[in-house]
Amino acid sequence: MNSIQQEFSEIIGDLIRINKIRIECYYKLTVEDNESSDELKELFEYKAIKVQNNNEELLELLTWNDSLPIPPGRIFLDWNKTKKMLSSENGKAVLSFCEWGEEAALEAYKSALISGALDPIARRVIMDQKYSLQSSHNQIKKYLDLQDLPYYSSNSVTYKSAVY
Numbered sequence: 001m002n003s004i005q006q007e008f009s010e011i012i013g014d015l016i017r018i019n020k021i022r023i024e025c026y027y028k029l030t031v032e033d034n035e036s037s038d039e040l041k042e043l044f045e046y047k048a049i050k051v052q053n054n055n056e057e058l059l060e061l062l063t064w065n066d067s068l069p070i071p072p073g074r075i076f077l078d079w080n081k082t083k084k085m086l087s088s089e090n091g092k093a094v095l096s097f098c099e100w101g102e103e104a105a106l107e108a109y110k111s112a113l114i115s116g117a118l119d120p121i122a123r124r125v126i127m128d129q130k131y132s133l134q135s136s137h138n139q140i141k142k143y144l145d146l147q148d149l150p151y152y153s154s155n156s157v158t159y160k161s162a163v164y
Helices: 003-032 038-064 074-082 091-113 120-147
Strands: none
Touching (some): 003 091, 038 091, 038 120, 091 120
């Protein structure tokens, strides 16, 4: 395996590893978090499925390029080094953890894109996934911002009207 192919395998392998952790976290939130609304749980389940689909695309890239996953590389180690677990005591903590995870994953995707080791097909797949991830991050951020609004119920993701 030449150095470009090895770097390619490392990058794709790191994104797969990061996504596997995100999938586990989303599924854990759908099952174990009793504070979040049903709407948020459905959102977490949808996101877990979406990230799983992304991983399937990334695995296809490895197969298509005759690459094998290798031990974790720089992107995963950087991401993992900064990973922190937040308590899921309430909806805001859960959303904060999700928002942090999406932000950290975005940074990993950005690092992959600037690596120079991606062929045009892999670059397109990763750019598309990064775009989808940015949209997911923005959606989680909106839910998180709603937590700071007055008259917001933590058991619902709907904004309650103020009575004046």
